[in-house]
Every structure is written in C-alpha cells, then in structure tokens.
Amino acid sequence: MKRLLIGSLIAATVLATGVVQSQAQQKDWKEIRIGTEGAYPPFNNLNAKKELEGFEIDYANALCAKMQVKCTWVVQDWDGIIPALLSNKYDVIVAGMNATDERKKRVDFTSVYTRTPISMAGAKSIASTDVSPDALKGKTIGAQASTIHMNFLEAHYKGSTARGYPTQEEANLDLLNGRLDYIVADRLSLEDFIKGKGKDCCKIVADVKRDPTIHGPGVAMAIRKEDTALRDKLNAAIEASQKDGSLDAIGKKWLGFAPIQ
Amino acid sequence: MNWCSLPGYWIGFEVLERYGCRLADGFLITLQLVGWSFCLGLLFSLPLALMRLKAPLPVRALLVGYMTVFRGTPLLVQLFLVYYGLGSLRPFWQEMNLWWFFRDPLYCCLFAFTLNTAAYQAEIMRGALQAVPRGLSEAGRALGLSKGVILFRIELPQALMIALRPLGNELIIMVKASALGSLVTLYDLMGATKFAFARSFDLAIYLVAAVVYLALVEAIRRLWAVGERYLTRHLVARA
Numbered sequence: 001m002k003r004l005l006i007g008s009l010i011a012a013t014v015l016a017t018g019v020v021q022s023q024a025q026q027k028d029w030k031e032i033r034i035g036t037e038g039a040y041p042p043f044n045n046l047n048a049k050k051e052l053e054g055f056e057i058d059y060a061n062a063l064c065a066k067m068q069v070k071c072t073w074v075v076q077d078w079d080g081i082i083p084a085l086l087s088n089k090y091d092v093i094v095a096g097m098n099a100t101d102e103r104k105k106r107v108d109f110t111s112v113y114t115r116t117p118i119s120m121a122g123a124k125s126i127a128s129t130d131v132s133p134d135a136l137k138g139k140t141i142g143a144q145a146s147t148i149h150m151n152f153l154e155a156h157y158k159g160s161t162a163r164g165y166p167t168q169e170e171a172n173l174d175l176l177n178g179r180l181d182y183i184v185a186d187r188l189s190l191e192d193f194i195k196g197k198g199k200d201c202c203k204i205v206a207d208v209k210r211d212p213t214i215h216g217p218g219v220a221m222a223i224r225k226e227d228t229a230l231r232d233k234l235n236a237a238i239e240a241s242q243k244d245g246s247l248d249a250i251g252k253k254w255l256g257f258a259p260i261q
Numbered sequence: 262m263n264w265c266s267l268p269g270y271w272i273g274f275e276v277l278e279r280y281g282c283r284l285a286d287g288f289l290i291t292l293q294l295v296g297w298s299f300c301l302g303l304l305f306s307l308p309l310a311l312m313r314l315k316a317p318l319p320v321r322a323l324l325v326g327y328m329t330v331f332r333g334t335p336l337l338v339q340l341f342l343v344y345y346g347l348g349s350l351r352p353f354w355q356e357m358n359l360w361w362f363f364r365d366p367l368y369c370c371l372f373a374f375t376l377n378t379a380a381y382q383a384e385i386m387r388g389a390l391q392a393v394p395r396g397l398s399e400a401g402r403a404l405g406l407s408k409g410v411i412l413f414r415i416e417l418p419q420a421l422m423i424a425l426r427p428l429g430n431e432l433i434i435m436v437k438a439s440a441l442g443s444l445v446t447l448y449d450l451m452g453a454t455k456f457a458f459a460r461s462f463d464l465a466i467y468l469v470a471a472v473v474y475l476a477l478v479e480a481i482r483r484l485w486a487v488g489e490r491y492l493t494r495h496l497v498a499r500a
Contacts, residue, residue: 079455079459082462083462083464086462102460103462105462106462142446145446145455145456145459146455146456146458146459150459151460163366163446164446164448164452164456165446166444170345173345174345174348174446176349177345177348177349177351178351178364179348179364
C-alpha cells in the first residue's frame, strides 16, 4: 500500500511538471507578468500602502513602456520565486537576482542591469574593517536563505556560524537583537536598514571580495529557458535603456549612483 | 563517501547524494526538538493537570488562561513572539544571565514548543483524569488508602490508558509542526531540505523529506500500539 502511495506521488509530480511545460508556448508578448519579492528595498519593496516601489519597479515599468507591453506585478516569496516562474505564475523575475551558474541550470537570464557592492554590516562597536573568513572565525553571520550571500558564507566562512533567514528583514532584526555579529547582503539593501531601524545599533563594516563563481556577473532578469523571444525582447530594451541613459537616471533616483558599478 | 550520502547513491538521485548528510543532520535536529519538547511537556502536563483540577481558584484561573492562550493561537505566532519578541529584550536577559538561552534558535524553539505542547498535554491529562470513574477512588478511600496511593496506583494507570492515544496524536502533530523551526534559521529536516532545494531547484527533494516524516510518524504509531498493548494487558483475553 505504502509503495503504491509513494509511486503515485512521484507520478503526480512528474505529470504536473509535464503539464506546465506543455502550457508554455511561444507567444508575441503583449502582456508580461513580472514576479518580484517586495521585501528588498531599495530594489523592490512593498510600502505601507501595500504598493510596490523601488529601483526595479520603476526600471521594469520603464522598460515595459518602451516595449509597449502591458506589465502586471506579482509578489512572491523569495524561496519559491524560481519554482513559481517555472510553474507559469509569471513570465519574468525582476527581484535583484544574481545570474549565477547554479540558477542557470533551471532558468535563463537577460543581460545584467545591476551590479552593486556586497557588504557586511555589524554592531557600531566593531573597530576592525577586516571581514575576511579568518577575521570572522567563531562569529555568527546572518544572510537571507537561498541567496548567493548564503552560498558565499557556506563556501568561504567555514569557521563561522551561518544563519539563513526567510527574508532580509528578519536577518536585519536579528542583528538588531544582537543574535548575529554580522549580516551579509547587497550594500544598498544594508544601507537602507542602517539609515532606518538600524540607525542606533549598526554600521556597514566593509565590502566583501566578490567570488565570480558564486556571485555571478551581476543582477539580471530571469525567464523560462524556452521563452527565447521574451529574452531577446528584454535584452533589446535593457540595451536601449543603457544607451539613452534611462537606466542610470532611475538608478540615481533610488540608489544614488549608476546601477552597474 | 559518508554513509548518509549512500541512499542517494543507491537510487541514483544526485541531489540526495549531495545533500544526504545535511538531511541526516537535519533529521537529528528534528528528533531532538520533538523528543525534548514532547518529554518536557509530558513532565509538566501531570502537575499542570492536577493543579488545573484541584488547586485554589486563582491558580486554576491562571492555568486556564495559559492553556487557552497556547491552544488558541498559532504555534508560529508563539514561536515568533519568543524568538523575535523575547529576543529583543537582550539587555534584560544578559542581566539575568539567560542570553545564551534566548540567543540560540534551538533553545527558543524548544521553549516555544514545550510551552505549546505542555498546554495540550495538560488538557489531555485533565480530561483523562476526569474520565476515570469516581467509584474507583471512592472504593480506594473506603479501603483507607492514602491520597497518593489512590492517585498513583488507581487513578493514573486508568487515566493513562485513556490519554495514550490523544498523546500519540499530539506527538505526531509536534513532529509535523517542528518544520516551523526552519523559519527561525534552524536547519532541521525541513530547513535542510529547503537548503538542498535552494541549491538544486529539484522539487523531488521535498518528496524525500515527506517520506522521512511519514516514516517517523509510522514508527511512532507502531511504538504507540506496543504501549497500548502493555497498558491494557489486563484487558486482553488470554487464549
């Protein structure tokens, strides 16, 4: 009986995957559904009025206007953001996602539109600016789970304790509470926290050295592998936005500088 | 190759081979979390149930309040209140020399889970104690037995028979609820599975986790059947 049950479970999973794949056909993309996390300011964030705002929201909307397509936004938790793309809940992910090799096994990426420094934040009392794995031995470091920052900790900071949180906000909160000695994330996201709730407790300690094999070339939009027409369309729009200066202009508004550093 | 990567190797499932050891570590954390909180809850449940029945009114009211709150709110809310709420009172805990406890996610989980399951188990015990026919303790009193003897030799063995199955259900619910620990950075079975999924994007790893949880629950069910046969051995007709 149990063997039968497990067998049918596996069969159901395989079936479900097949259905999803056959649903995705090439279309001419007059409407694009965009998935984002809405918890990663200043890139994408749900404000108090439950509206999405941030650099990526403005930027993607500008691209949509340029491509003359209708765009709708879907908010999705980070942990499920790639599975939801694969199961056709939306067509593209615009959520500060770095184009890593691991992710490229499942999804395709557009051109890079953002590459910002990655930093460690910690208590104000930390005097040293050394954030190398040796210097942080025995410390507890937090990051958002399922991110490149977590992979980075796992790969290089073996002497430290790495803690993974469902959202960046919870990691920030635990640094504030003093459970964590450091948190690692995009510098801009950390600055947002330091200017706000973390004003009295914390500071940016230093940038970390990028590891290309883990961090990838930068932040790009993710699409399903079979949607090559959409990828080409987005790539053309991203390239145009770099040429006419709109990428830099929107970047300066939200981030304070040009998004590709 | 470690023993824990063997199952994945045998069935040719590369993701399981790669993260098998993490899953095994996670399984141990789940066992610890559930085992400790359930046993501590069991330990507290009997005194709580007795006080709930026999203590003076203010104490009784306090206990009813505790049980109502912990049975009436989601465990996740309780866990977040303990982990982030109590965790934000760091200066106070440092003063009390208790920060080592509230700093650790495993202890926070244990604390929240124990409070929660103790409330449920105490209610199960109370119900079971009340279900023991009154005539039994009256007979004991008529024979001049002391209160302690009546409680431990007459009432409790009867009550345990009634409480056993609901307690088993509570343990099974705890096994499944323990997956919430992964939301406060714990790498229990669920946390380890999420980690493996985040690196591989292979949904089948959740299927593996489901099978492991299922096996654990089945093991508990069988263990409970043995326990019930032992407690009710005097009722089984001899061939």
